[in-house]
Amino acid sequence: MYEPLLKHLARFIRITESEREILISNLRYKKVDKKGYLLKQGQICSGNFFVLSGCVRMFTITANGTEQIVQFGITGWWISDYHSFENNVPSDYYIQAVEDSEIAIITRSVCDDLFQQIPQLNNYFRKMMQRAYVASLKKIELLLCTSAEDRFHQFTTDFPEFVQRIPQYMLASFLGFTPEFLSMLRAKNKSVNNS
Structure with missing residues (x-):
């Protein structure tokens, strides 16, 4: 059941068989139906969520009442509200399944113990945070400079299979424009490709 997570770990760190057993015994498994929530605004985020299968999104509701997607999590990706998780404060975000998903969870209650028992997990999560930071900077650069x-x-070139997988209005929200504008862009691309 946790094979996607264990394969992901193996790309970055080596753990012993006993450490692997400790990790597995401390993970929680959750199946989330499409449109089901892992986190709602106002709740304290109690876990780091690894997407074993499926797709989830992290979003907030803006002052004018629209959804603003700040992050997606697809198979093999971590997602969490780290501010809420680390500081034990209510979240400003929702984390919701875009499609039926399976999630491995490392809860706050076991996190510190796991890091002590499996020191390599510190290295792993440091690498994951570095990758997340670079991705965040890239998104900010795209939003501000292009x-x-x-x-x-850029997004459709970098993630073609992902673009086909998520609803158009969610892609528009993530990229910072309206669904109508996205429809116009797609129509324009289609006419250019057909000429």
């Missing part, structure tokens, strides 16, 4: 059309082309 046109909406260039953002769309």
Whole structure:
């Protein structure tokens, strides 16, 4: 059941068989139906969530009442509200399944013990945080320094299978424009590709 997580770990660190057993015994498994929640705004985030299968999104509701997606998590990705998780404060975000998903959870209650029992996990999560930080900077750069059309082309080039997988309005929210604008871009691309 946890094979995708164990394979992901093996790409970055080596753990012993006994450490692997300790990790597995401390993980929680959760099946989340499409549109089900791992976290709702106002709750304290109690876990680091690894997507074993499926797709989830992290979003907030803006002052004008629209959803703003800040992150997706697909198979093999971690997702969490780390501010809420680390500081034990209510979250500003929702984490919701975009499709039926299976999640491995490391809860706050076992996190520190796991890091002591499996020191290599510290290295692993440091690497994951570094990767997340780089991805965040890249997204900020795209939002601030490129046109909406260039953002769309960059994202569809980098993640073509992902673009086909998520609803259009969610892609638009993530990229920072309206679904109508995204429809216009797709129509424009289609006409260019057909000429």
